[in-house]
Amino acid sequence: MTKDPQEEPSDDKPLFGSTGRKIIYDKDGKPCRSCNTLLDFKMAGGSLMGALSTKKPSLAKDSVPETYKQEPPDVEQLGKSTWTFLHSVAATYPESPSPSQQDDMRQFMNIFGKIYPCWFCAKDFQKWSSKNEPKVKTQEEFGRWLCDAHNEVNAKLGKPKFDCNLWKQRWKDGWDEGK
Numbered sequence: 001m002t003k004d005p006q007e008e009p010s011d012d013k014p015l016f017g018s019t020g021r022k023i024i025y026d027k028d029g030k031p032c033r034s035c036n037t038l039l040d041f042k043m044a045g046g047s048l049m050g051a052l053s054t055k056k057p058s059l060a061k062d063s064v065p066e067t068y069k070q071e072p073p074d075v076e077q078l079g080k081s082t083w084t085f086l087h088s089v090a091a092t093y094p095e096s097p098s099p100s101q102q103d104d105m106r107q108f109m110n111i112f113g114k115i116y117p118c119w120f121c122a123k124d125f126q127k128w129s130s131k132n133e134p135k136v137k138t139q140e141e142f143g144r145w146l147c148d149a150h151n152e153v154n155a156k157l158g159k160p161k162f163d164c165n166l167w168k169q170r171w172k173d174g175w176d177e178g179k
């Protein structure tokens, strides 16, 4: 059985970051980049320079385009981009999917829960979706299920609940405020 990385605490490592959140470590004992905010990751001793400066010292700085020089995603950036992707997938899911399209979506969400890069987020998501199986019979059903999944995380983080009656305006139709 794989050991939960968080079960291996170490005396000389900070338990909490400056944001007040618990610092999450990977199996190798290093702070998990995609599980912490950038600030907490820095505080826990995670390298800020990343591969560009450490693995390729001979690369002339000027030869690296400015657009490359961004930090790998922290838990918030990864989350926001992933929710954008997932809700957009719901927005383009067929209104009446065939049985095989429904199977694909079930499988996709199942695999998603196993590979999401923030391991402790993935664990909670898997736990929630095992009790709340993906609803994939229609686009509306799937969009609402995803909205509920997102609200579960919002609640965990103390964020306001999103009104799921509005998921389609937010992720598919837009608000049409000129009307």
Ligand SMILES: Cc1cc2nc3c(=O)[nH]c(=O)nc-3n(C[C@H](O)[C@H](O)[C@H](O)COP(=O)(O)OP(=O)(O)OC[C@H]3O[C@@H](n4cnc5c(N)ncnc54)[C@H](O)[C@@H]3O)c2cc1C
Pocket (backbone or CB within 6 Å): 075, 076, 077, 078, 079, 080, 081, 082, 083, 084, 087, 116, 120, 121, 122, 124, 125, 146, 147, 148, 149, 150, 151, 153, 154, 156, 157, 161, 162, 167, 170
């Ligand atoms: C599967 C998963 C699990 C996660 N688990 C954790 C975790 O355990 N701990 C952690 O710190 N972070 C977790 N995250 C990241 C977290 O959910 C946020 O993405 C992150 O905190 C950034 O939040 P945000 O305020 O930018 O908005 P996000 O929560 O990223 O939302 C982006 C936008 O989606 C819209 N929105 C909000 N709620 C809903 C909803 N219910 N339905 C539809 N649209 C909505 C809003 O317009 C919002 O601005 C997880 C992300 C994912 C994808």
